[in-house]
Amino acid sequence: MQPTKPRRRNRMRGKHAPENQTEAPKRTRAKRPVPRSPSPYQGAPLEQLRQWFAAKGWTPYAFQEEAWAAYARGDSGLIHVPTGAGKTYAAYIGPLADAAERNEKGLQVLYLTPLRAVSRDVEQALREPLLALDADLEVESRTGDTSSSVRQRQRERLPQVLITTPESLSLLLTQEQAAENFASLRAVIVDEWHELLASKRGTQVELALARLRHFAPGLRIWALSATLANLEEAARTVVGTDREPTLVSADLQRPVDVETLLPAEVDTFPWSGHLGFSMLPRVAEWLDPTQSTLLFTNTRSQAERWFEGLRFLRPEWEHLLALHHGSIDREERERVEGGLKDGSLRLVVCTSSLDLGVDFGPVERVIQIGSPKGIGRTLQRAGRSAHRPGATCRILFVPTHALELVEMAAARDAIASREVEPRTPLSKPLDVLAQHLVTCALGGGFTREALRDEVRTATSYASLTDEEFDWALALVREGGPTLRAYPEFRRVVEVDGRFRVPDVRLAKLHRLNIGTITSDASVQLRYWSGGNLGTVEESYVSRLKPGDTFLFAGRRLEFSRFKDMTAYVKPAKAKATQTPRWGGSRLPLSTSLASAMRRTLEAARQGDVTRDEIAAAWPILDAQARLSRIPGDGRCLAETCRTRDGHHLFLYPFEGRLVHEGLAALLALRLTRLQKATFSLSVNDYGLELLTPTPFPFDEALRPALFTRERLVEDILESVNLSELARRQFRDIARVAGLVMPGLPGARKSTRQVQASSALLYDVFVKYDPDNLLLRQARREVLEHQFEQGRLARTLERLEANPVEVVHVHRPSPLAFPLVVERISASVSNESLLDRVERLKERWSQADARPA
Secondary structure, three states: OOOOOOEEEEEOOOEOOOOOOOOOOOOOEEEOOOOOOOOOOOOOHHHHHHHHHHHOOOEOOHHHHHHHHHHHHOOOEEEEOOOOOOHHHHHHHHHHHHHHHHOOOOOOEEEEOOOHHHHHHHHHHHHHHHHHOOOOOEEEEEOOOOOHHHHHHHHHOOOOEEEEOHHHHHHHHOOOOHHHHHOOOOEEEEOOHHHHHOOHHHHHHHHHHHHHHHHOOOOEEEEEEOOOOOHHHHHHHHHOOOOOOEEEEEOOOOOEEEEEOOOOOOOOOOOOOOOHHHHHHHHHHHOOOOOOEEEEOOOHHHHHHHHHHHHHHOHHHHHHEEEEOOOEOHHHHHHHHHHHHHOOOOEEEEOHHHOOOOOOOOOOEEEEEOOOOOHHHHHHHHOOOOOOOOOOEEEEEEOOOOOHHHHHHHHHHHHHOOOOOOOOOOOOOHHHHHHHHHHHHHOOOEOHHHHHHHHOOOHHHOOOOHHHHHHHHHHHHHOOOOOOOOHHHOOOEEEOOEEEOOOHHHHHHHHHOOOOOOOOOEEEEEEOOOOEEEEEEHHHHOOOOOOOEEEEOOEEEEEEEEEOOEEEEEEOOOOOOEOOOOOOOOOOOOHHHHHHHHHHHHHHHOOOOOOHHHHHHHHHHHHHHHHOOOOOOOOEEEEEEEEOOEEEEEEEOOOOHHHHHHHHHHHHHHHHHHOOOOOEEEEOOOOEEEEEOOOOOHHHHOOHHHHOOOOHHHHHHHHOOHHHHHHHHHHHHHHHHOOOOOOOOOOOOOHHHHHHHHHHHHHHHHHHOOOOHHHHHHHHHHHHHHHOHHHHHHHHHHHHHOOEEEEEOOOOOOOOHHHHHHHHHOOOOOOOHHHHHHHHHHHHHHHHHOOO
8 A cells, every 4th residue: 555645733832841750659550549539620531631731830732732632533643842842741641531531441552662661750651640530540561670470460451551662562462362452452652763663673563563453443553753854754654554644743942052072182193082081081070960960972881981980080979970771780770760860869871771761850961972973862862951841952072082073063063953864664574574473373363364464554564575474474384495394493383274373382482582682692790699780791701701800880890600691790809901892882973964074074174163173173184184185075085195004095985884884895896806906994984994015096996987886786795795794694583583592591592502503594594495585684684784785875876976086195194094093903913002003103293294
């Protein structure tokens, strides 16, 4: 079905307090107190809720009124307004009034959140309006943190209002009585839709919503978001292909006050992280412990180091300072969140674990350590401060290397013009579909034709063919043509035309491993004396030797032993020698920020030094201009030079690390077709380096034809070891599809065992089933995730259309220096990286001092 264009509703602002404004309760389960005093609010439920608003001193925003009216009409769609403007009540009051008027048992409203940590705040916000109603309604949460006794009770009877996560919703859909449990459902609210949309978790939600629409045909679905660019596509994706979505938005822009903490001086030889902790005293001086502040970092290891640094520099802040990231034990995270709300903690170093949803009213300021790498992420983090309508968001950028000053100037301009990156849904990932088929088989079973048609109402699967659906069905029935001899792959069995899961063990395995989040296996971190600290990746622990010391959760720990997927530690007396580094932490430059950065450099090239960040970075840019050129927006700068290492080509597209990885491999292949050569490659967010030991005619080669998009995929496949990359990607696909599972509790497989199992399956499919659709998916995901194929194609188009500006330099320029450091950091040496960098700087400084 051709998706229809959403109806857009724009409304002016009113006066209303922020969503999720009150403290989270200590209880997990929310139920109307008994006995209960008569409600002071009279009339129909919606009118009672209006009176409750008035009693709180609030006047509903016009967009909230429009959302309530749209719900009453039976509409579904997207509510898109800034953080803190009242999205939760805009989506919730209509369904709540409906549920109160019906006053029936059974699930009425389902609230879906991507983070289980926010469920406590959401639960409090959804419970509070019950005071205005005469109906006996229950509000409860169901997440991985919910106690087993509450989950057991919910298996027998769900509350009228339930807050849950995508993974817990899928688990509910595996219950035999799923159709009966969800038949009464009237409304689904999907919070933070932008966080889910472009991921397999979003696809999982789409399939779950399609299932819920089947169980409850009159279901209304509303998504909430504050930072989306492609609103119509986002709305169509959440409501499905069989209805017209409605857009509700409002002109409620919250001002964003961006400030950059400028370094006292910058080095004309910039390299990643070189500012490092030299900014720590400046940050400590800027901080005010009387003002609640979140200090965001992009990685957990960086959060550990900055927390330790602040604690060392300002020991008097010990009782006000805390650390928060996703690997820390839940009880500690809850303690920190509670401290932020009651004001006992004033300074919290954190990661994206505090990006979404949680309302910390006392937080007034936000610090971003290092480049935010994206405009949507910056707005999301800035929105954590002064979380109330109309209040100014305040964010301080702290550069960790000098060229990030240019990024921060560009980010300031992009924020001012709201250049938020689009989030595009995935196209029919079959591993997620295979998992969903088993979920549906457990949840009462399904017939082929009915489920196929149902799946196609999910926007990501609208173009799913009969052959693709039947292939996925064969995969869960028998493992496909190559694995049919093995009973463990016969998960779904057809009985009287209906597909079910008869094997109790396979059913238990599926429920334990449901979901689409894949990563290196996590192991528990525990004290020898008892007490859980959190989780850390197995790949990190496997490199530790007994006696090694490291930082975790703000503690100095000494590694003792690894057994049964648990790492045992004890408090360390010696200074920590390392900090755990988790995979997947190198965020690439986003499309919006990359475009803004090219414009900012063009302005600097024209002599515009009015921005404070550009003025601070001017020693670097001036040295760049004297030695080479400052890159421009309408052209791409290329530099060539010869050093004792060989012959260099530096190219600066400013398109992000992932695009540059693919572009470097692609150009190396195409250049070797012109002349035999061996290239070493280095990339960062700004550009790439090709180094060859022998002379190469780069000037002649840098023609538009070099950047053609013709045979792009074929050339990428030839230029990289796609087979090995696809093998790694297949591990995650096999896990989501259920072909490889970590095992049952007490018999969990190690990462090495899971990798071995998935590698064996990959080899079997390559040899005996080369057209296997999961193999194709693995290759497609490598091209898109590893190299951002679509963005790479657009980059090639830009480079082909615009002239390449070639400059010969006598030594690598300031822009090239980080690429050289990137390359030498990967080489084996008995010298430290710092020593090698200092030696390079001394040699090139002497070369600069010699007369031309």
